[in-house]
Amino acid sequence: xxxxxxxxxxxxxxxxxxxxxxxxxxxxxxxxxxxxxxxxxxxxxxxxxxxxxxxxxxxxxxxxxxxxxxxxxxxxxxxxxxxxxxxxxxxxxxxxxxxxxxxxxxxxxxxxxxxxxxxxxxxxxxxxxxxxxxxxxxxxxxxxxxxxxxxxxxxxxxxxxxxxxxxxxxxxxxxxxxxxxxxxxxxxxxxxxxxxxxxxxxxxxxxxxxxxxxxxxxxxxxxxxxxxxxxxxxxxxxxxxxxxxxxxxxxxxxxxxxxxxxxxxxxxxxxxxxxxxxxxxxxxxxxxxxxxxxxxxxxxxxxxxxxxxxxxxxxxxxxxxxxxxxxxxxxxxxxxxxxxxxxxxxxxxxxxxxxxxxxxxxxxxxxxxxxxxxxxxxxxxxxxxxxx
Numbered sequence: 016x017x018x019x020x021x022x023x024x025x026x027x028x029x030x031x032x033x034x035x036x037x038x039x040x041x042x043x044x045x046x047x048x049x050x051x052x053x054x055x056x057x058x059x060x061x062x063x064x065x066x067x068x069x070x071x072x073x074x075x076x077x078x079x080x081x082x083x084x085x086x087x088x089x090x091x092x093x094x095x096x097x098x099x100x101x102x103x104x105x106x107x108x109x110x111x112x113x114x115x116x117x118x119x120x121x122x123x124x125x126x127x128x129x130x131x132x133x134x135x136x137x138x139x140x141x142x143x144x145x146x147x148x149x150x151x152x153x154x155x156x157x158x159x160x161x162x163x164x165x166x167x168x169x170x171x172x173x174x175x176x177x178x179x180x181x182x183x184x185x186x187x188x189x190x191x192x193x194x195x196x197x198x199x200x201x202x203x204x205x206x207x208x209x210x211x212x213x214x215x216x217x218x219x220x221x222x223x224x225x226x227x228x229x230x231x232x233x234x235x236x237x238x239x240x241x242x243x244x245x246x247x248x249x250x251x252x253x254x255x256x257x258x259x260x261x262x263x264x265x266x267x268x269x270x271x272x273x274x275x276x277x278x279x280x281x282x283x284x285x286x287x288x289x290x291x292x293x294x295x296x297x298x299x300x301x302x303x304x305x306x307x308x309x310x311x312x313x314x315x316x317x318x319x320x321x322x323x324x325x326x327x328x329x330x331x332x333x334x335x336x337x338x339x340x341x342x343x344x345x346x347x348x349x350x351x352x353x354x355x356x357x358x359x360x361x362x363x364x365x366x367x368x369x370x371x372x373x374x375x376x377x378x379x380x381x382x383x384x385x386x387x388x389x390x391x392x393x394x395x396x397x398x399x400x401x402x403x
Contacts, residue, residue, distance in 0.1 A: 130190025
């Protein structure tokens with residue numbers, strides 16, 4: 016998420032927008048063993064455009080209210096979470112259902128609201144949907160579990176919650192939510208515009224949490240750096256989205272800076288990512304003795320990387336296991352072909368979707384093999400070009 020300086024108001028929606036989401040077949044915990052042998056830094060969105068397009072972009076669903084998060088159950092059920100507190104099902108024709116979940120005790124001011132959603136790995140058996148939202152009656156972010164029965168989410172159960180670190184601010188309230196290949200739930204908590212929180216060892220903000228939700232309330236997952244803590248990474252200004260790399264199980268996140276140092280980060284257990292009380296715009300020239308984790312990519316000037324995902328479909332076999340992310344500032348979908356170590360990029364490429372179909376918020380690899388992404392009111396689908 017960005018500061019107010021970078022937010023663009025949409026009057027038709029009536030509130031400031033949020034810039035705050037693939038089950039990998041992998042080892043039981045995120046891989047943290049390999050050391051990077053090379054790194055690529057891009058300060059702007061890649062200019063390489065596919066010359067012979069292998070794809071077409073179509074509008075799949077319209078009329079939504081800030082579709083912040085997309086998620087697929089293994090049975091193909093397609094969920095969309097809207098910032099105003101609504102979760103809907105999207106059918107195969109792109110039609111949105113009546114609300115499956117409609118949160119009422121929710122604060123949607125600024126960058127608060129329904130910020131993240133995750134479908135339980137065993138949804139087909141238990142019907143669980145997990146949501147991250149800001150309570151209206153208290154300045155608290157809450158992760159809750161709902162059980163979907165006959166198209167309706169019911170029986171809210173509180174899994175995890177924590178106070179907002181800067182009560183007077185409504186920005187930098189990231190809410191990434193993702194189940195890992197290990198079955199544990201990963202939670203991206205923004206700094207809520209309080210950089211002191213990033214350095215306070217007792218603060219839950221500006222961190223990534225890893226929790227066991229087999230019973231509620233959630234508990235620290237086994238093998239966390241501190242067995243008594245849910246925290247696995249710190250020093251994060253504002254995480255927008257999380258996803259796991261297939262095969263390796265490595266965790267990556269999109270990180271929004273202020274006027275500089277947007278990042279795509281490889282998240283290591285116990286890693287500190289450098290947001291502190293004297294934040295410096297230094298990603299352009301990191302010193303050799305830089306004491307924090309280095310980014311996979313950095314962007315100065317900022318581009319606001321938002322939703323990220325790894326592609327796992329078979330419609331585009333040439334993109335198998337590639338990382339994709341949206342950019343709020345430039346409205347583009349960027350593809351990264353990753354190397355074998357966690358900080359190597361073989362190729363970076365801009366997927367030109369057109370100015371009328373910008374990739375602004377979330378992106379998701381569908382169980383049908385297509386790629387889906389959103390702007391402030393629509394869901395788009397990337398399909399194979401007919402001439403390919």
